[in-house]
Amino acid sequence: MNDMTPLAQLSPPSASGATSARLTRKQKAAIVVRFLLNEGAEVPLTDLPEPLQATLTTQMGTMRYVDRSTLADVVAEFAGELEAMGLTFPRGVAGALTALDGKISPQTAARLRKEAGVRQFGDPWEQICNAGITNLVPIIEKESIEIAAVVLSKLEVAQAAALLGKLPGDKARRITYAVSQTGAVTPDAVDRIGLALAAQLHEVPETAFDSGPEQRVGEILNYSAAATRDDVLVGLDETDQDFAARVRKAIFTFANIPERLNPTDVPKITREVEQAVLVMALASATEGDLAAAAEFLLDNMSKRMGDGIREEMEELGAVKPKDAEEAMTEVVNAIRKLEASGEITLILPESEGEDE
Structure with a gap:
């Protein structure tokens, strides 16, 4: 043939x-x-x-x-x-759960995975490699040196180096040496190790919310009036300064634009917001961080548009506080909308932007 x-x-x-x-x-x-x-x-x-x-x-x-x-x-x-042939079905519970992803409740899916012993979707090692160093460190600390050596061998070089850097020096040295003893490890053994570790990654308590409390409070305060937002943050500072600091990092307001928005994304914002609203927002931003945000937007839009808006700002004159806040909120909402759609990516505060 x-x-x-x-x-x-x-x-x-x-x-x-x-x-x-x-x-x-x-x-x-x-x-x-x-x-x-x-x-x-x-x-x-x-x-x-x-x-x-x-x-x-x-x-x-x-x-x-x-x-x-x-x-x-x-x-x-x-x-x-x-x-x-009229219809085919996925093979096994894992395939069925994949096919029904998003169609059944997370609680039901988790229970079925547990009952059927299905702890992975697709390649378990792919999940392990994508889990992040922070999630891998506590697992590696509990595993034997031999298992840790297999994990180190399966990770990308940069990930492996980062993982070693998070472990105590003595254990890191023993794991590194144990890598030299992995030559006889069979593919079947590697598969079993991957399945066991992937199961540990899935064994986390179920929570009612997809995001953390600081993100949820931050989202609420993003849409709150400035006076309400400031009052709440003062109260949080008095009650729990650490939580208040995390909430502040989750908040995105008009004043945060220069530090969080990429200059090259400004033209996208100006296309998303009506010019009359943009003029009102910029005209009312005359002091402190607000003025810096206004200048940032004006400096990074086209020169022709910037000159035109500056002229309109002078003609507009004083803006009522309520109208000013509504205009700034509309600009912020446009930025959030573009971020949610993936058209722009906001810069994370330095403490959050570090690689794990």
Whole structure:
């Protein structure tokens, strides 16, 4: 079968189909796979369970030649089965949970994963590598040196170096040496280790909220009046200074624009906000951090637009405090909207922007 004929040029199946009838389903599967591969088709055999992959490979290794008529019969039978197929289902609970992702409640999905022993979606090592150093350190600290050496070997070089830097010096040295002893570790053992570690990553308490308390309070204060926001922050400072500091980092107001917005994103903001609203917001930002934010926006928009807005600001004159706050809020909301859609990315405060 080194030179197979394309399906469109095959002769019609034989009337009796006697030759293909004597073939087993394994032999027919091998013929179909060989034909598809020979025609350049992408056949995702890795999706099959490992025993079936091994069986298919062994079967193909025992076959030598199939005549044109038999090939036509087998391919026609295969095409008929495909046409008769109405629906397929994902394999196992893991596949079903993936298919139903977002359609069933997180609580139900978590319970099913636990009951069925499904602790991963896809490659567990991919999850481990994407988990972040902060999440891996406590797991590695509890595991044996040998397991830690396998993890270190599977991580990217930069991740492995960062992980070592977070561990006590003595343990880091022992793990590094243990890497030299991993030459005899089998792929099956690595898979089992990956599954066990991925399970630990999933074993976190369920929470009712997707974000932390400081993010939730910050979002509320983002939409609150400035006087309310300042009063709440003063109260938080008196009650819990650490929590108040985290809330301040989660807040994004008009005054935060210069430190959080990329200069190149300013034109996107000016397109999102009506010019009359933008003029009112900038005209009312005359003192302190507000003035710095106004100048930042004016300096990073086109010169022609900036000059035009400056003229309109002079003509507008004094702005009522209520109108000023509404205009600034609309500018901030436009920035938040663009961030949520992925069109812009806000700069994180330095303490949050450090790599893990």
